[in-house]
Amino acid sequence: MQRFLDPAVLAGISSLDLLAKTVVDGFVAGLHRSPDFGFSQEFAEYRAYTPGDDLRHVDWNLFARTERCYLKRYRGETNSQLTVLLDASKSMQYTSGPPPKMDYARFIAAALFYLAIQNQRDAAGLIVFDDEVREYIRPSTRPGQLARLFAGLERAAPQARTDFAKPLQHFTHSLHRRGIAILISDFYADPVTIVREIAPLRFRGNEVILFHILDPQEIRPVLGSSALLVDLETEQRIEVVPEYAKTTYRAKIDTHIEQLRSSAKAAGMDYHLLLTDRPLDFALREYLSLRQAEN
Amino acid sequence: MDFLAPWFLAGLAALGVPVFVHLLRRHVTIPRTVSSLMFYERGIQSSTRHRRLKYLLLFALRAMLVLLVVLAFADPFVRRSAAGSGGRLQLIVLDNSFSMRADARFAEAKQQALAAIAGRPHDSAAQIIAIGGRVEFLTQPIRDDAQLRSALDSIKPGDGHANFGELGRAIRSLAEATPGSVDLHLFSDMQRTAMPANFADMVLPANVRLILHSVAQGGTPPNWTIESVEAPAELSDPKDPKHSRVRAVVVGFNAPAATKTVSLIINGKTIASRNVNVPANGRATVEFAPLDVNYGFNRCVVRVEGGDAFPDDDMSAFSVRRSDPERVLFVHPAADTRSTTYFGSAIVAADQSSFVLQSVASEQSTDLDPSRFAFVVLSDVASLPTIFEHSLAQYVAKGGGVFIALGTHASRHGQVPLWGSAVTDIRDSSRTGTASTMGQVDFSFPALAQAEPGRDNGGWAAVKAFYVAVVDPGNARVAARLADGTPLLLDKQLGEGHLLLFTSGLENLTNDLPLHPVFVAFVDHLARYLSGIERLSGSRLVDSFVQLRSAAEPVGAVASVEVIDPDGQRPLSLAEARTVQSYRLARAGFYSIRLASGRDAVIGVNPDRRESNLEPLSPDVLKLWSGSSTGANPQNSIASQLQKKDRTTSLWWYVMLLVLVATLAETAVASGHMGTQREEV
Numbered sequence: 001m002q003r004f005l006d007p008a009v010l011a012g013i014s015s016l017d018l019l020a021k022t023v024v025d026g027f028v029a030g031l032h033r034s035p036d037f038g039f040s041q042e043f044a045e046y047r048a049y050t051p052g053d054d055l056r057h058v059d060w061n062l063f064a065r066t067e068r069c070y071l072k073r074y075r076g077e078t079n080s081q082l083t084v085l086l087d088a089s090k091s092m093q094y095t096s097g098p099p100p101k102m103d104y105a106r107f108i109a110a111a112l113f114y115l116a117i118q119n120q121r122d123a124a125g126l127i128v129f130d131d132e133v134r135e136y137i138r139p140s141t142r143p144g145q146l147a148r149l150f151a152g153l154e155r156a157a158p159q160a161r162t163d164f165a166k167p168l169q170h171f172t173h174s175l176h177r178r179g180i181a182i183l184i185s186d187f188y189a190d191p192v193t194i195v196r197e198i199a200p201l202r203f204r205g206n207e208v209i210l211f212h213i214l215d216p217q218e219i220r221p222v223l224g225s226s227a228l229l230v231d232l233e234t235e236q237r238i239e240v241v242p243e244y245a246k247t248t249y250r251a252k253i254d255t256h257i258e259q260l261r262s263s264a265k266a267a268g269m270d271y272h273l274l275l276t277d278r279p280l281d282f283a284l285r286e287y288l289s290l291r292q293a294e295n
Numbered sequence: 296m297d298f299l300a301p302w303f304l305a306g307l308a309a310l311g312v313p314v315f316v317h318l319l320r321r322h323v324t325i326p327r328t329v330s331s332l333m334f335y336e337r338g339i340q341s342s343t344r345h346r347r348l349k350y351l352l353l354f355a356l357r358a359m360l361v362l363l364v365v366l367a368f369a370d371p372f373v374r375r376s377a378a379g380s381g382g383r384l385q386l387i388v389l390d391n392s393f394s395m396r397a398d399a400r401f402a403e404a405k406q407q408a409l410a411a412i413a414g415r416p417h418d419s420a421a422q423i424i425a426i427g428g429r430v431e432f433l434t435q436p437i438r439d440d441a442q443l444r445s446a447l448d449s450i451k452p453g454d455g456h457a458n459f460g461e462l463g464r465a466i467r468s469l470a471e472a473t474p475g476s477v478d479l480h481l482f483s484d485m486q487r488t489a490m491p492a493n494f495a496d497m498v499l500p501a502n503v504r505l506i507l508h509s510v511a512q513g514g515t516p517p518n519w520t521i522e523s524v525e526a527p528a529e530l531s532d533p534k535d536p537k538h539s540r541v542r543a544v545v546v547g548f549n550a551p552a553a554t555k556t557v558s559l560i561i562n563g564k565t566i567a568s569r570n571v572n573v574p575a576n577g578r579a580t581v582e583f584a585p586l587d588v589n590y591g592f593n594r595c596v597v598r599v600e601g602g603d604a605f606p607d608d609d610m611s612a613f614s615v616r617r618s619d620p621e622r623v624l625f626v627h628p629a630a631d632t633r634s635t636t637y638f639g640s641a642i643v644a645a646d647q648s649s650f651v652l653q654s655v656a657s658e659q660s661t662d663l664d665p666s667r668f669a670f671v672v673l674s675d676v677a678s679l680p681t682i683f684e685h686s687l688a689q690y691v692a693k694g695g696g697v698f699i700a701l702g703t704h705a706s707r708h709g710q711v712p713l714w715g716s717a718v719t720d721i722r723d724s725s726r727t728g729t730a731s732t733m734g735q736v737d738f739s740f741p742a743l744a745q746a747e748p749g750r751d752n753g754g755w756a757a758v759k760a761f762y763v764a765v766v767d768p769g770n771a772r773v774a775a776r777l778a779d780g781t782p783l784l785l786d787k788q789l790g791e792g793h794l795l796l797f798t799s800g801l802e803n804l805t806n807d808l809p810l811h812p813v814f815v816a817f818v819d820h821l822a823r824y825l826s827g828i829e830r831l832s833g834s835r836l837v838d839s840f841v842q843l844r845s846a847a848e849p850v851g852a853v854a855s856v857e858v859i860d861p862d863g864q865r866p867l868s869l870a871e872a873r874t875v876q877s878y879r880l881a882r883a884g885f886y887s888i889r890l891a892s893g894r895d896a897v898i899g900v901n902p903d904r905r906e907s908n909l910e911p912l913s914p915d916v917l918k919l920w921s922g923s924s925t926g927a928n929p930q931n932s933i934a935s936q937l938q939k940k941d942r943t944t945s946l947w948w949y950v951m952l953l954v955l956v957a958t959l960a961e962t963a964v965a966s967g968h969m970g971t972q973r974e975e976v
Contacts, residue, residue: 091330091331092330094328094329094330101330186330186331188330188331188333189333215330218329218330221329227327228326228327229326229327229328229329229332229335230326230327230328230329231328231329231330231331231332232328232329232330232331233330233331234332236332237326238332238335238336238337239337240335240336240337244335244336245335248336249334249335252334253334256333256334
């Protein structure tokens with residue numbers, strides 16, 4: 001089933017619904033044990049009745065057999081709220097081979113939505129942003145939410161530049177219940193600035209995960225000769241020699257990633273670097289582990 | 296550098312193509328998008344400089360490619376002084392004449408020549424030349440030591456006579472064809488007799504430096520040899536005291552007076568020995584008589600007994616053929632008896648040969664077979680029986696000889712029998728009142744041969760002709776003419792044989808030749824020439840030629856000749872045996888030869904007796920000779936320097952090699968650029 005999680009294979013699937021179902025089912029089937037994150041009303045233990053307890057929780061069947069009054073205890077409600085903040089700036093359309101970063105981000109978001117809504121009964125919402133908020137779908141568990149989310153993902157076309165301040169501000173205002181916020185972006189900005197703008201999410205009790213989507217060519221670019229490079233967002237052009245891309249650039253991008261990782265960790269956020277040539281299960285596993293920790 | 300084809304330089308205009316491509320045609324760079332330039336830095340200056348450098352390299356390669364192609368078609372060459380780095384041509388001349396057999400001269404000379412080859416400058420070419428009976432170039436100018444040594448080893452001591460004059464002529468011809476300087480190393484005994492009569496023949500060109508390597512060290516050793524042998528080549532009666540004898544001359548070179556024993560050896564058996572006192576540096580004659588030989592060819596040797604410094608020259612070989620007297624057919628008009636008398640008397644009186652004259656009237660000659668006769672004389676025969684004339688024609692074609700004399704009946708000759716042309720006029724003194732005298736006599740012609748003719752024209756000056764027929768000589772050789780230019784004696788080759796035409800008579804009516812002593816000698820030589828006796832036996836000198844077949848077109852089937860040399864080998868191949876006309880007698884000893892006419896011959900061949908005189912050239916002469924080629928004449932030397940030809944070396948191949956290299960480099964560089972563009976796309 002692992003092959004269904006391969007981004008190159010998923011890139012051939014046009015329907016996000018089918019894609020998300022394929023990814024999640026494949027991912028769930030591949031787990032060694034069934035997820036113990038049961039749905040609500042799941043039995044936990046018996047406890048002796050004490051005055052004042054709600055009689056609705058008394059196990060009358062047990063009382064009839066043993067004439068003792070015990071209360072059934074259940075695991076509490078585990079419904080959570082997942083909000084995916086998807087960066088749809090122009091830089092996300094870069095690719096050195098299928099899929100583009102934007103598509104890869106869509107795949108992850110779709111899979112997460114499917115997993116959250118269909119499997120976890122969680123509320124899920126979406127914010128698509130660049131330098132403005134382009135799309136906002138409020139987290140909900142209503143029927144049809146998954147379809148709305150997928151449609152929102154479909155509409156998310158890369159444009160403009162990235163600005164984390166405005167969308168996060170919007171998110172902060174619209175958030176009424178704590179939950180999990182997943183920020184999917186290529187984070188071409190100063191790490192300190194990024195973390196500083198995202199940090200308020202964490203203060204309100206949200207679990208914040210940063211999925212850093214990068215193309216392998218962005219980590220280890222290869223230039224055969226000096227080339228004229230064009231910035232997708234600013235359309236600025238500069239000539240770069242291969243030696244620079246081979247040495248200085250790599251050092252800089254490594255430093256950037258490490259700085260982002262350490263800053264996020266310092267701010268209590270999880271940071272994960274996802275390359276577009278790697279399977280999607282890593283992102284799903286990360287979500288589920290956080291979901292478990294929340295309970 | 297120069298250009299043979301300057302018009303090809305117009306191709307340099309093609310240099311504009313790469314200039315257009317690199318300067319006027321803009322390079323299209325397809326931009327490459329990236330997510331962000333956040334981590335990139337501008338490298339415009341460095342990258343642009345790098346690109347320009349790379350493109351300049353491509354441009355330079357392309358321009359060089361065009362330039363080289365143009366140059367290649369312009370055929371560039373460089374002129375080098377032939378005396379420059381190429382070194383001087385080393386001529387290794389080894390004397391292998393007969394005198395080099397004395398002592399160990401030849402081995403020593405060859406050893407020195409080998410050392411000269413080994414010690415020559417490494418970059419100089421050498422050429423091996425042998426100088427014996429003739430100058431032989433054994434190799435081309437080469438640098439391969441092995442080939443040079445092999446050529447030198449192939450030289451064997453010969454029996455010929457060296458002549459420095461011939462060497463000088465050969466080297467002068469060689470120097471004209473060879474640019475640059477030449478070192479001539481001569482390894483020889485520097486024999487005085489090798490010097491030509493004219494010193495100018497020995498002089499070498501100014502660009503030839505003569506280095507003499509003399510192997511004749513010390514004084515000249517005494518040497519005795521047989522200088523000459525006088526013996527009959529043909530002998531019919533061994534008891535004839537006039538003919539049957541051998542007279543040999545013994546000569547001593549640089550020798551004191553001594554008594555020498557001279558032996559006559561016939562067919563390997565010593566017949567007689569004589570003691571003779573040879574004066575110091577003088578000659579002595581010894582005679583052996585009678586000469587008792589067997590029928591057929593007898594191989595005879597006269598030898599000086601007793602050792603000396605040069606034992607190889609102590610003998611002289613000759614062959615004597617004993618046979619019965621040969622018959623001569625004398626055809627004459629029935630009324631003519633004078634010519635028979637005169638000619639018969641003369642042929643009986645001849646020294647060297649013995650013939651019996653058989654005279655026949657022309658009318659009775661129908662059934663005669665000419666092949667039974669040594670030769671045939673037609674004396675004043677106006678016409679012959681057709682059958683006999685046809686037989687005579689075949690006889691001549693196969694190698695026979697016919698002597699035709701036109702007598703008083705010449706005016707009645709329509710067509711001279713056998714000769715093929717008619718009498719056009721008659722010089723009759725009874726009409727003009729004055730008799731014709733002899734004009735030119737060709738004494739090199741065998742029938743008229745005289746060693747020293749003298750002031751009386753060899754005895755012919757007193758001969759007067761009263762009645763001479765005029766015949767168109769055509770392609771015949773005119774051996775004698777009268778003073779008015781009328782041919783008197785003509786020789787024509789017909790097949791393998793000869794026709795001699797005497798335009799006067801053999802009696803005393805048409806001329807007074809029969810009354811002069813020279814008539815006997817003339818008839819004697821004539822008989823020997825026509826009968827071919829001289830060619831069949833006797834002795835010759837080394838390097839003389841023997842004629843195996845006539846030079847004319849063969850009549851009938853081609854007959855093979857055969858030559859067996861002194862070693863018993865057959866030097867002629869089968870193909871050569873059917874075509875070769877003459878053969879050089881290169882070795883001393885006895886040659887057995889079968890001529891194309893079917894006649895056999897045994898010839899004794901002796902080295903030139905000048906080789907027996909071992910006295911070397913005087914140091915002054917040698918110094919003069921060496922100096923003649925090394926700046927003795929400054930004017931010639933300067934002129935030579937001015938005329939010295941430069942050697943041209945074509946650079947075409949080198950340029951084409953560079954074109955190939957430039958093409959490969961251009962391909963590599965250009966494909967690198969194209970690869971970059973593809974990546975950018």
